[in-house]
Amino acid sequence: MKKRVLLIGYNFYPEPTGIGKYSGEMIKWLAEKGYDCTVITTYPYYPYWKVQEPYYKNRFGYTTEQTNFPSGGSIKLYRCPMYVPAEPSGVKRILLDFSFLVSSFFKLIQLLPAKKYDFVVTVVPSFQFGILGALYKKFRGAKFMYHIQDMQIEAARDLQMIKSEKVINALLGFEKYIFDKADYVSSISEGMVARIQEKAKKDIFLLPNWADVNLFHPLEDKAAIKVDFGFAPTDKIVLYSGAIGEKQGLEAILYAAKEFQQQPTVKFIICGSGPYKEKLQNLANELKLTNLTFLPLQPFEKFNQFLNLADIHLVIQKATASDLVMPSKLTTILSVGGLALITANPGSGLHSLVQKYNMGVLVAAENQQALNEGLRTALAQDTSEQRENARAYAERYLSIDKIMESFEDLMRQA
Numbered sequence: 001m002k003k004r005v006l007l008i009g010y011n012f013y014p015e016p017t018g019i020g021k022y023s024g025e026m027i028k029w030l031a032e033k034g035y036d037c038t039v040i041t042t043y044p045y046y047p048y049w050k051v052q053e054p055y056y057k058n059r060f061g062y063t064t065e066q067t068n069f070p071s072g073g074s075i076k077l078y079r080c081p082m083y084v085p086a087e088p089s090g091v092k093r094i095l096l097d098f099s100f101l102v103s104s105f106f107k108l109i110q111l112l113p114a115k116k117y118d119f120v121v122t123v124v125p126s127f128q129f130g131i132l133g134a135l136y137k138k139f140r141g142a143k144f145m146y147h148i149q150d151m152q153i154e155a156a157r158d159l160q161m162i163k164s165e166k167v168i169n170a171l172l173g174f175e176k177y178i179f180d181k182a183d184y185v186s187s188i189s190e191g192m193v194a195r196i197q198e199k200a201k202k203d204i205f206l207l208p209n210w211a212d213v214n215l216f217h218p219l220e221d222k223a224a225i226k227v228d229f230g231f232a233p234t235d236k237i238v239l240y241s242g243a244i245g246e247k248q249g250l251e252a253i254l255y256a257a258k259e260f261q262q263q264p265t266v267k268f269i270i271c272g273s274g275p276y277k278e279k280l281q282n283l284a285n286e287l288k289l290t291n292l293t294f295l296p297l298q299p300f301e302k303f304n305q306f307l308n309l310a311d312i313h314l315v316i317q318k319a320t321a322s323d324l325v326m327p328s329k330l331t332t333i334l335s336v337g338g339l340a341l342i343t344a345n346p347g348s349g350l351h352s353l354v355q356k357y358n359m360g361v362l363v364a365a366e367n368q369q370a371l372n373e374g375l376r377t378a379l380a381q382d383t384s385e386q387r388e389n390a391r392a393y394a395e396r397y398l399s400i401d402k403i404m405e406s407f408e409d410l411m412r413q414a
Contacts (some may be wrong), residue, residue, distance in 0.1 A: 002072065003411065004036045004115065006142070008108070008132050009123030010082060010100045012041040016297060017272070018243060018328055019149045020046055022209050023123055029404045031073035038117065039075065040104045040132075042082040047243040047273045047297075049086055055079070062107065080104050088275050090161040097126035108132055116140050119411050124148045127171070130178035137181065143414040146182040147207060148196060159246075159318070172199070184410065191349010207407055209328050210400040211335035218337035218391060219308040229309055236266045236379055239310035241298075242329040244274030249318045252343075252371055254283050257292045259372045264291070266379065271295040271306075307336045312361075312378050315342040317350075319365035331398050334359060337391035339383045341374055343367075359390040 005027070013024025027037045043055040051059040058079070065077040080103035085092035120142045122133040130146045137144040153171045156162045162171075179185060179200040186205040187193050193204045219225065223233035231237060240253055250270070257268040268291055270280065277294070284292055298306045307313070313333045327350075333340045340360035344351040354360045361383070363374035 002034060002036045003119065004038070004117045005030055005411075006038045006040070006111075006117040006120045006136070007123065008040045008104060008120070008129055010042045010096075010104075010126070010129075011046055011123070012039055012044070012077070014052075015044045015046050016300065017047055019123060019125075020044065022149070022328065025210070025400060026404065026407075027075055029400060030408075031067070031069050031075045032071055033408070034069075034071040034073045036073060037075045038111070039077050040080065040107050040111075041077060042080050042100055042103075045082075045084045049084060049088060049275050051084055059084075062103075078107050080107055086275075090156070093161075097128065101126070101128055101132075104129070104132060105135075108136060112136070112139055117142050119143050119145065119414060121145045121147055125150050125152045127152050127175050127178070130175075130182065134178060134181035137183070143183045143411075144181065145184040145186060145205075146178055148185070148187040148192065149209075151192060151195065154195075176200075183414065189349050190353065194349065205410060208398065208403060209331050210403045211331040211394050211398045213335050213394050213399055216304050216307065216332050216335035218387075219305065222308065222311075225305055225309050229306070231267060231309075232265070234265055236311045237269060237309055238266065238312045238314060238375065239269045239271065239307075240314040240316065241269075241271040241307070242327070244270070244272045244277040244280065246276050248316045249343075249366060250276065250280060250316055251283060252316055252366075252368055253314060254280065254287055254289065254292065255368050256372055256375060257284075257289050258287050260375070261289070261291055266291065268292040269295055269310075271298060273297055303332075304336065307332060307338060310338060312375065313338045313340045315340050315360075316371075317343055317365060319343075319345055331394070334390040334398065335394040337387045339378060339387055340390070341371075341378055343371065357389055357393050359386055359393050361386070 007023060007027055009023055011018060011020035011023060015021060027039055031037045043051045043059050045051045060081050063079045067075045082103060083095050083099040120133045120136050122129045133144040136142055153175060157168050162168055184205055185200055186207040187196055188208050193206050197204045226233050226235055244250060253268060253270060260266045281294060315327050315330055330340060342354055342360050342362055343365040344362055345365050351362055354362055361374055361378045364370040
């Protein structure tokens with residue numbers, strides 16, 4: 001009999017980056033293996049912070065989509081309305097989370113009398129969606145996995161989005177209740193697993209984000225790729241590609257570009273979308289930068305070529321984030337054999353991982369001088385060993401088939 005899986009989370013296909021990409025690929029993989037999959041989600045909005053076409057006109061209501069696969073598996077999508085702020089702030093993000101919690105709750109109630117799901121996965125953020133998994137488990141007896149992509153409460157505390165200690169403790173208490181009700185808790189990096197295990201007091205399953213190592217791979221003729229994208233073949237390209245939000249501290253890239261203004265062959269690119277992009281563009285104008293280009297998200301069919309354009313890939317994070325967030329962009333950088341320059345401090349999970357496999361350049365977080373010096377060193381040295389190690393790590397540890405097969409084994413045991 002086909003296993004039935006229910007996933008609950010507001011980021012899903014066809015969002016091109018971040019959590020939505022991985023949740024979408026997870027469910028597609030399962031459906032192609034013959035699983036009967038259902039998803040309670042909303043309309044694609046990330047990283048644009050606006051519901052995208054052709055979904056925009058339906059954003060205030062519920063809709064259903066169905067896809068069947070030759071394997072006999074299927075995906076049924078229930079899209080629920082959700083408040084999406086054009087300029088997210090702490091309060092607006094709370095409203096966003098709450099609006100989906102309410103709309104998805106009503107959809108879940110409708111599904112309770114229907115045929116039972118064997119396995120329910122709720123995706124963090126937002127952490128409170130775990131209560132929906134606990135609810136379904138209570139009434140229908142399904143196994144419940146609480147999958148943590150982002151340690152949301154700690155991030156809100158450390159980034160001063162929530163300053164009240166009482167509120168933080170109340171949220172952690174609520175999260176502890178979800179931990180207790182979950183049959184399985186999973187997360188995406190060894191550092192996050194260790195942190196979660198401390199507070200959950202139970203084993204945590206490692207379910208890392210993956211890369212399609214066949215789709216994303218190294219290309220040989222870098223000079224020709226640079227010309228295709230409008231650069232000189234001898235230019236050195238420093239690329240940031242991903243979501244553009246406040247928590248990364250991306251203004252450091254602009255100050256680094258200012259430092260390299262006198263080296264005309266060094267070009268900086270910020271590619272992506274997000275609520276902080278306009279502020280960065282204004283700052284770039286104030287700094288009168290001539291060596292920095294802002295680009296929109298690139299088409300999926302050109303993305304492998306685009307990533308191969310870069311001589312250095314920037315993975316910029318604030319010091320408080322390097323154990324709380326495993327950057328999803330890093331998986332594809334490693335897959336293309338790119339040289340990642342990563343801001344992470346010693347002792348953090350991200351720092352330990354990169355250092356262990358010698359697959360990138362590490363510099364101190366929130367330290368402009370360290371970032372500038374790291375760029376100079378990386379541009380001047382032979383980094384072929386780190387690039388080869390990056391690709392080898394991706395092939396060995398980040399293949400979607402290997403990761404999802406371990407997840408499938410867990411479901412079979414359940």
